[in-house]
Amino acid sequence: MPSLRELWRISGYFYGDLVFRSIYEIRTHKNLEKLVRSAKRSMLINKMFLALMLSVMAIYTAFRSNVMDFVIFYAMITFLLAFFFLQATTAFTSQNFDILYTLPLSRDEISKIVFMTFFRIFDIPIIMVTIVFLVAMIVRSPLSSAPAFIGLLVSESFAIGLVVYLSRAFYSKIATGSGWKSIIRILYYVVWAFAFFSFYAFASTMGWLYRSAEAYSSFVMSNSKILSFLYPFCFAFLSSNIKTPNAFLGMAIWSILAYLSLKRATSKITEIFTKFEWDVEVVEPKLKISSPTVAFLKKDTRLISRSPALCFLVLLPIMEALILSHGSIPTAIVVISAFLVMVTYSLHGLEKEGITKILPIKPKTLITAKTLLVVAIYLISVGVIDLIFILRGKMPNFFIEASMALSVFAMSVIVLIIAEKMNIRRDLYSGLGALVFLMIPGFIIICLPLAIAFIFKILGGNYLIPLFAASFIEFLLALILLNVL
Amino acid sequence: MSVLTVENLVVRYGDTVAVDHISFRVDEGEIFGLLGPNGAGKSSTIKAIVGLVDFEGKIEVLGKPVGIETKNLIGYVPEEFMLLESLTPLEFFEFVASVRRIGNVEKVKTLIRAFGIERFVNKPIATLSMGTKQKVSVISALIHDPPLLILDEPLNGLDARSSRILKELMQRHVEKGGAVLFSTHIMEIAESLCDRIAVINKGRIIAEGTIEELKELASVEGSLEDIFLKLTGQYEGIKEIVDAIS
Structure with a gap:
């Protein structure tokens, strides 16, 4: 029977295959050795980028003492890992591991190898954030470090569990189909989106409530008896040195569940x-x-509606719109647009x-089609904001939103032209580095008209016309570039 | 008239030369076979023609250099599936037909019936057997009635009926003035179908002509398999290897 170390070693071959496949189809290098090196380097950059992001969050949280900071941290870790693991599921097919079934390995061992391969995709971020958080907590408060550490492990376990259960149910039952299956799929998406985005919404909304109202903390404290029993509050209470019997009980139960x-x-x-299995009548x-x-x-x-990884990526700007609907329109547009570059x-x-x-x-056809979809997602996102504004008795600023639609169009066209020219066609999980590179011009295009409008506003002039003019010029420039392709 | 002209084609993967200055021509009304051992450069040649890899040299389809314009002149069945697995075959055909701007969808329906996949057209491609996926791949290559068919191991996984239909379709296609570039490992099929054959080995064409011409060239009497093994230098030692293994 192979040891865990041996299984880990075997999973390394499958991970290598996965990394290579992520880049092989696009063949950015003719030299196969360079291609392999490039794939490995690209994956390492992605991992380091995510590891750095999570580590900064971990250090920031560890040196805070408020319960809410830890609550937000655990929720965000669960969401981010679930989100990135979900993107990675698109690379998995049962065929990748078919060879294992012909080898003298038990089903349990095969499962472990597949799981280890899956884990390897984000091994550095998970290990690094765990170590960084533990060390930071020991430095700040050795007594709280144990429950904080367990809280992080529980969050990571829930993230992996969430992706595996839901992917399994989705891909094996309702990935595609029409009629009744479509309705079931939508219902399933709603259920899944609720579970998936609740962590994100929870962390984002809590953060805002916490920042905007000191009273919220007192609400948490006054309801600590119930809350301290729940995940992630129980870990957050213990991490911030508030030790109650309920929090200990909660920690024990949630740890066992994780x-x-x-x-x-x-x-x-x-x-x-x-x-x-699929029942189909001949028509x-x-x-x-x-x-x-x-x-x-x-x-x-169709591809989006059948892939949770893609669907949730597309839903992210809309989700963000829901969360940001309490703030100002320009801020919301900037944040939504940042997500739109990713989309x-x-x-x-x-x-x-x-x-x-x-x-x-x-x-031109390819870029136009993708851009129309991006603009549609933008319009749905601002539509959500508008609806909530109207329900709250506020008047949305349709002029700013319409002007920015032109900038979103320009952003999408220019980002895609750069991507086409540089032959960048990558998945989110395997091409995070390239995404960061493309986000810079994308973000500049979005922010430029808003920055110009802001300057005019400070100077006391009319800022709407400069905003529209800047967006319109970007739009025209994008159209010209699109037509000379 | 030449439907496909390849002159001095070179395909490199870094320092490795997969295709080394090969030239050949496929004429109207001709099935041209590309034979060679594994790794000889057949698929790289085909991939260069359909635009999947960069190349040096000249490739023309009906006198036009390969590019976006020639893509509608070619129907390509790849050795490895190039399908969108979460779509159903019907959705996939719809996408391909729309991008190729095909007005008449009756041809698609006829092909669906001919290859007997009516029961599977609304199932996700990911759930289909290898043979059914191959039929989807073949149909998607035929729906726009291209003058040049490029088929890389097209009979892989096909059942007897579908193989026969595809072979008949290839014959009909060339009778109507089309051309077929056909790569296979099955010598009997190449022998029965191809008008001319090119044998590739180590990236170079080592022989080209009709079966009779190849027999003469190799100084071998017998099947195409014998000629092929002789030409590619693989004839010697087969018996010894089998004896050693068994």
């Missing part, structure tokens, strides 16, 4: 991509031929498949 969840996730991970095939741009829009919409990048990454290379597709 352990069981992780154990079950390990055994069920091989079923993430098991082939699903006369119907095809609706459309223009290439519409065909891309339909294809992308643009991921939609373009869908075309890394070889099929688009053998079809007569002009870059």
Whole structure:
């Protein structure tokens, strides 16, 4: 029977294969050795980037003493890891591991290898944030470091569990289909989105409530008896040196649940991509031929609706809109647009498949289709904000929103032109470094009109016309670039 | 008239030369076979023609250099599937047909019936068997009625009926003035289908012509398999290897 160390070593081969596949289809280098090195380097940069982000959060939290800071930290860790692991599930297929079933390995060992391969995708961020948080907590308060450490492990376990259970149920039952299956899929998405985004909404909303109202902390303290029993409050109370019997009891129960969840996730991970049964009646095939741009829009919409990883990425700006609807429109637009750069990048990454290379597709068609989808997501996001504004009796600023739609259009076109010219077609999980590179021009395009408007506002002039003018110029420039492609 | 012209084609992967200055031509009404051992450069040649890898040299389809314009002139069945697995075959055909701007969808329906995949057209491609996926791949290559068919191991996984249909379709295609570039490892099929054959080894064409011409060239009487093994220098030692293994 192979030892855990041996299984870990075997998982390294599958991880290597996964890394290579993430880049092989796009073949940015002709030299295969360079391609392999490039894939490994790119994955390492992604991991280091995420590790750095989580470590900064960990150090910041460790040196705070308020319960709410820890609550937000645990919720954010769960959300971020679940989000990135979810993106990684797109790389997994049962075929990747078929070879294992022909080797003298038990099902349990195969599950462990698959789980370890999955874990390896974000091993450095998870290990680094755990160590950094533990060390920082020991420096700040040795007594609180143990429960804080356990709280982090529990959060990480829940994130992995959440992705494995939900992916398994989704991919094996309702990944695609029409009619009744579509309704079930939507319902399933609602349930999943609720579980998935609740951590994000929770962390974001709590952060805002905490910042905007000191009274909220007193609410938490006055309800500590109940809250301290719940995850992640029990760990947050203990981490900030508030030791109550309920918090200890909560920690014990949630730790056991996290352990069981992780154990079950390990055994069920091989079923993430098991082939699903499908009852279909034979009907006369119907095809609706459309223009290439519409065909891309339909294809992308279908792919998004069948992939939780993509769907939640697209929903993220809308989710952010919900959270930011209490603030100002320009701030919300800037934050939503930052997410939209990520969406643009991921939609373009869908075309890394070889099929688009053998079809007569002009870059202009591809970029136009992706941009229309990005603008649609932007409009839905600001529509959500507007709706909440109106319900609260406030009047949204349609002029700013419409002007910024032009900038979002320009951002998407220019980011995609750069990506096409530099042959960057990557997944989010495997191309985080390239995303950061593309976010810079994208973000500048979004912020420039707002910055100009802000200057005019400070100077006491009319800021709406400069805002529109700047956005319109960006839009025209994007149109010109699109037409000379 | 030449449908496909390849002149001095070179495909490199870094320092490795996968295809080394090869030239050939596929004419109207011709099935041209590309044979070679594993790693000889067949698939790299095909990938260069369809635009999947960069190359040096000249490739023309109906007198036009390869690029976006020639993509509608080619129907390509790759050795490895290039399908969008979460779509159903029907959605996939719809996407391909729309991008290729095909007005008449009757051809697609006819092909679906011909290859007997009516029961599977609304199932996700990811759930289909290898054979059914291959049928989806073949149909998507045929729906736009291209003058040049490039088929890389197209009979892999196909059942007997579908293999026969595809072979008949290839024959009909060339009878109507089309051309087929066909790569296979199955010598019997190449022998029965191809009008001319090029044998590639280590990135170079080492022989080209009709079966009769190749027999003459290799000084071998027998099947295409014998000629192929002789030409590629793989004939010697087969018996000894089998004896050693068994």
